[in-house]
Amino acid sequence: MLGLYAIMNNLYKVSSNRESGDGRYDIQMLPLNKHMPGILIELKVLHDGASAGAVPSKLKELSHIALEQINEKNYAQLMQEEGITQIMKLGIAFYKKQAEISYSMD
Secondary structure (H helix, E strand, O other): OOOOEEEEOOOEEEEEOOEEOOEEOOEEEEEOOOOOOEEEEEEEEOOEOEOHHHHHHHHHHHHHHHHHHHHHOOOOHHHHHOOOOOEEEEEEEEEOOEEEEEEEEO
């Protein structure tokens, strides 16, 4: 089965839910120019049940978990095989209208 992808501004090929490394990333933005950074995004949702005061810390924790998942499951493998040397990794956690982002640039 071919994964869905789109070309964004003639700079990136965007795909989602495709296999790479030991799992499936949520969103990959593969640069068409290998000198530009690649972007990997892992998304997490905080479900109801957290008290309002605990939401910010839970979101922060969940965004770190998403970022760790990118590394642990080696989602960057396909980009590295394509010769992409700089990769931005984003772990994003959501709860209703709130969000927290953790990132690293490798």
